[in-house]
Amino acid sequence: MAAVKLEQYLASIIDAARSDTNEVKIKPGNSNFDLFIAFLENRNTGIHRYQTTGLTILYEAKxxxxxxxNSQNFMLNDGNIIFLQKKSNYEIFKPGSKDILVKLEFDPNIDVRNFFDNLTVMNNYEKKLLKKINTTFEQKRLLGLNGTLMSESAHLLKKIIDEYLNYDLFTRNAIMAELTLLFVSAVRNQNLTSTPAISHQFAQTDLEKYIDAHFTNITLNDAAKHFGFNPNYFSSLVKQKTGKSFVEHVDERRMLEARSLLARPDISVKEIITRVGYSGKSFFYKKFSEYYHETPVQMRAELFRQANINLK
Incomplete structure (x- = not known):
């Protein structure tokens, strides 16, 4: 099957699926093929929950x-690949009508180290590097390949799927060799990571929506976990992308809420402090004065005057 037509063929399998199961099996070219079983994620409703029985590869074909x-959210985009350890828990949210997610579930006896068997000649540095990769995989339980549909890793995975579908002489050997090449390519290009940064796209609008929903009780750690990043990296990323720190974004949202509540005569300043997420009056007054250059009492008096509210 021509590689350029692979996505169309996989889409046709999903479209033809009659069952409401969470995944659709892709039949191999030879029923005796035993290296892995290939599945496509179905487009039915709900969250699909799984636990891997063996090494598993997730590949976003489209x-x-x-x-x-592991309680971290990622967004798999075109060409992204993730390797999951045996007995890993993961959830997949409903794919879109055009999305194609391929899953390769390997025989439980297959390990990432099997992909290195073809690398018979290695220097000491290469041996240490592969050992480090394997140790990281065992500890973190996932490895991501940062790439696109045009990257070599995606091209190799397409060849693996194509071999699985057609089944020719030495197919199993060819697939193992291509998996080895996939890892070698990833290491050479330095796009193999235990925290696939490219698997989640960060956008300022997403941050604003998250803060808007959680500003009364929010922490940097919780936000970083929600977006799938290390807290220190997430903090730097927010500053880099928006020009403001995470704390500044939260304070800004709280100040806007405080101003809105100050216009209501039925809510005391003490209650407003609690509602916007601050624990003390002095800290709230300090932040408020820095942001608006006046005290909450002064702003409330002006807001009441503008609205013709007289409490006397």
Whole structure:
């Protein structure tokens, strides 16, 4: 099957699926093939929850799919690949009508180290590097390949799926060799990581929506976890992308809420402090004065005057 037509063929399998199961099996070219079983994520409703029985590869062949792995959210985009350890828990949110997520579930006896068997000649540095990769995979329970549909890793995975579908002489050997090449390519290009940064797209609008929903009780750690990043990296990313720190974004949202509440005569300043997420009066007054250059009492008096509210 021509590689350029692979996505169309996979889409046709999903479209033809009659069952409401969460995944659709892709039949191999030879029923005796035993290296892995290939599935496509179905487009039915709900969150699909899984636990891997063996090494598992998630590959976004088209579109983007939101997944949660080890309580971290990721967005798999075109060409992204994630390797999951045996007995890993993961969730997949409903893919879009054009999205194609492929899953390769390997025999439980297969390990990432098997992909290195073809690398018979290695220097000491290469041996240490592969050992480090394997140790990281065992500890973190996932490895991501940062790439696109045009990257070599995506091209190799397409060849693997194509081999699975057609089944020719030495197919199993060819697939193992291509998996080895996939890892070698990833290491050479330095796009193999235990925290696939490219698997989640960060946008300021997403941050604003999250803060808007959680500003009364929000922490940097919780926000970083929600977006699938290390807290320190997330803090730097927010500053880099928006020009303001995470705390500044939260304070800004709280100040806007405080101003809105100050216009209501039925809510005391003490209650407003609690509602916007601050624990003390002095800290709230300090932040408020820095932001608006006046005290809450002064602003409330002006807001009442503008609205012709007289409490005397």
């Amino acid at each position: 579109g983007s799919t939101k997944v949660r792995i």
